[in-house]
Amino acid sequence: MTIHPNLLERAGGACELCRSAEGIAAMAVAPRSDEIVACEACRREIVGDIEEAHRWHCLNETAWSEHPAVQVVSWRVLGRIEEPWAAELREQLYLDEDTSAWAKESAGGASSAGAQKTVDSNGTELQDGDSVTLIKDLDVKGAGFTAKRGTLVKGIRLADDPELIEGRVQKTVIYLRTEFLKKA
Numbered sequence: 397m398t399i400h401p402n403l404l405e406r407a408g409g410a411c412e413l414c415r416s417a418e419g420i421a422a423m424a425v426a427p428r429s430d431e432i433v434a435c436e437a438c439r440r441e442i443v444g445d446i447e448e449a450h451r452w453h454c455l456n457e458t459a460w461s462e463h464p465a466v467q468v469v470s471w472r473v474l475g476r477i478e479e480p481w482a483a484e485l486r487e488q489l490y491l492d493e494d495t496s497a498w499a500k501e502s503a504g505g506a507s508s509a510g511a512q513k514t515v516d517s518n519g520t521e522l523q524d525g526d527s528v529t530l531i532k533d534l535d536v537k538g539a540g541f542t543a544k545r546g547t548l549v550k551g552i553r554l555a556d557d558p559e560l561i562e563g564r565v566q567k568t569v570i571y572l573r574t575e576f577l578k579k580a
């Protein structure tokens with residue numbers, strides 16, 4: 397997509413996510429028509445699989461953009477990276493009500509079709525802010541500790557993937573598989 401001169405100026409002639417100027421193009425942030433400027437590498441991972449999670453550390457700076465479209469893309473990308481730093485940054489980002497609704501709206505992709513409910517091991521539906529209890533000891537990859545069975549996790553957040561939720565265990569925000577927990 398060609399980049400509108402105003403948009404190009406806003407972006408400073410570079411990708412609004414990683415600041416690279418390689419193969420930049422405008423990209424609509426579905427389901428709305430607002431656009432961001434993104435380089436080829438970023439666009440590839442936004443629409444496809446995230447193959448290089450570490451390259452998204454760029455969001456530590458760019459996710460704080462004042463532009464909602466950039467905030468939405470950042471928030472969505474961070475939600476797809478299963479690493480503590482990404483979950484933590486995502487939690488810190490402040491999206492206003494409208495932007496948050498936009499970020500959670502289905503982008504219309506095959507993976508998000510049908511908006512599946514997130515349920516615990518008993519099939520009870522989970523919502524943002526619920527508390528859950530772990531029903532199994534879980535090794536937390538990358539964080540170097542085991543989340544013990546019986547641990548209460550308060551104030552969970554739903555993830556894009558209905559099989560995962562985000563929760564804080566031992567001061568670390570991690571993803572937990574819903575099959576290993578039950579609503580408290």
Ligand SMILES: [Zn+2]
Pocket residue numbers: 411412413414415416434435436437438439
């Ligand atoms: Zn980029």
